[in-house]
Amino acid sequence: AQSVTQLDSQVPVFEEAPVELRCNYSSSVSVYLFWYVQYPNQGLQLLLKYLSGSTLVESINGFEAEFNKSQTSFHLRKPSVHISDTAEYFCAVSPRGGNTPLVFGKGTRLSVIA
């Protein structure tokens, strides 16, 4: 079975500062990894995903995440945050080629302070 740990439930950060949201996973098989973002009163939007290939993946709005197999991590980073990045961020994992549904972490609330 897979599991996901998001180590920080809340991360406050000042505008234009860098941020890292941590995600570690546990799995006995190879996995796909995802970051979803949920803005207040909205559904989940896919932010970025690691399926294969380059371990560094980027989103269109400046976020990036790096798959580290040895540390079983998929941390999310942004060099300079904006007020509009305030949201809940969920890390999720799914086994490759399996029929097991996506498993979510508990989420990290990113609050950007002006």
Add this chain to the structure above:
Amino acid sequence: DTEVTQTPKHLVMGMTNKKSLKCEQHMGHRAMYWYKQKAKKPPELMFVYSYEKLSINESVPSRFSPECPNSSLLNLHLHALQPEDSALYLCASSQDPTLDRWYGYTFGSGTRLTVV
């Protein structure tokens, strides 16, 4: 079309009412999912449909009844709900997860349900 559409966006129902939530996608996805999300919590899986057949039921009470009439449509029928069932109900779809090229889930914007 790259979206999952959920209707209604908001629903208030009494404990004796019967209502339905609707989810539609036209991406050719053959797996569809219902999730329940309480405030400040991650989504919790309720049901999975694969090729229009129910493949996973996460021990959901029978007052929630899913239905998949065709490959594009997923319904969640609600009857005799309790106030604690108030939550955001999210639908998602994906390609067959067993395929080599799988891109994850596409979520709808959800139905915010209030049971009074």
